[in-house]
Amino acid sequence: MSDLNVGDAVPELKVTPDKYLPHRYAGASGDFNPIHIDDEFAKMVGLPRNILHGLYSMGLVAKANAALAGGDPRALKRLSVQFRGMGMPEQEIVVSGTVKSVDGDRVVIDTVAAQGETQIIKNAEAELEL
Amino acid sequence: MPIKTDAVGKEWPAVTYQVGREKIKEYAAALGIDNPVHFDVGAAREAGFRDVVAPPMFAVVYSGPALGPVLFDPEVEMNFAAMVHGGQVFEWGEPVCSGDEISTVPKCLSIEEKGGKGFYVFETVSTNQDGAEVVRGTWTNIVRGV
Numbered sequence: 001m002s003d004l005n006v007g008d009a010v011p012e013l014k015v016t017p018d019k020y021l022p023h024r025y026a027g028a029s030g031d032f033n034p035i036h037i038d039d040e041f042a043k044m045v046g047l048p049r050n051i052l053h054g055l056y057s058m059g060l061v062a063k064a065n066a067a068l069a070g071g072d073p074r075a076l077k078r079l080s081v082q083f084r085g086m087g088m089p090e091q092e093i094v095v096s097g098t099v100k101s102v103d104g105d106r107v108v109i110d111t112v113a114a115q116g117e118t119q120i121i122k123n124a125e126a127e128l129e130l
Numbered sequence: 131m132p133i134k135t136d137a138v139g140k141e142w143p144a145v146t147y148q149v150g151r152e153k154i155k156e157y158a159a160a161l162g163i164d165n166p167v168h169f170d171v172g173a174a175r176e177a178g179f180r181d182v183v184a185p186p187m188f189a190v191v192y193s194g195p196a197l198g199p200v201l202f203d204p205e206v207e208m209n210f211a212a213m214v215h216g217g218q219v220f221e222w223g224e225p226v227c228s229g230d231e232i233s234t235v236p237k238c239l240s241i242e243e244k245g246g247k248g249f250y251v252f253e254t255v256s257t258n259q260d261g262a263e264v265v266r267g268t269w270t271n272i273v274r275g276v
Contacts, residue, residue, distance in 0.1 A: 071165035
């Protein structure tokens with residue numbers, strides 16, 4: 001049973017990925033697309049700089065939701081996201097969420113990941129078994 | 131020119147991935163996840179897992195490679211230069227632990243044109259060595275100016 005109620009805000013996760021985070025994530029994930037790890041290449045194709053991997057930001061959304069279950073990796077049953085604005089290294093990411101529905105031990109959290117005014121992940125919906 | 135939809139419904143061969151402790155640790159560390167069940171086999175077993183357990187989004191590590199051949203398939207004919215990852219869904223089943231051998235089968239669910247953009251939707255179904263489903267992924271790639 002969970003003590004969450006519809007409309008409750010869940011604890012925020014704040015992370016500032018350092019300059020080399022995209023390189024570490026590339027190694028960890030196997031995604032070496034140069035737009036994430038090569039600043040010159042990124043600028044050549046019209047980006048402001050090398051950008052974060054969308055799936056890294058989704059990983060932070062998963063982490064923020066798993067935290068509601070004390071980090072238990074079994075709790076997250078489903079996660080659906082839309083990638084929107086580009087995520088930038090060296091800028092704080094704030095992951096915030098609101099309880100959308102509660103059905104017994106099944107809880108759905110509406111989640112957003114943002115850098116300042118830019119939403120980098122929107123319409124994220126996490127289904128947890130708590 | 132209308133968007134090419136020949137690949138809709140097509141399945142590609144399974145790709146297998148052998149899950150290891152060090153790779154799970156590397157992934158968890160990159161995300162700043164510090165639960166010892168991802169790092170320490172003793173802590174993982176105490177929590178009821180066979181071995182060091184993967185965080186849910188480790189799914190990208192074992193299921194993502196199955197999409198490589200799909201994106202380069204001439205029947206799909208996707209313009210990479212104009213492609214962005216638009217959306218992602220994962221639905222998890224059995225937890226994935228070190229020592230598991232995960233097999234992932236990719237399939238093309240739909241290819242549609244909407245407002246001058248191509249929406250390419252692929253599904254990956256990943257099962258472990260016992261045949262239990264561990265994750266089902268839905269990957270939406272958007273190509274501008276089709």
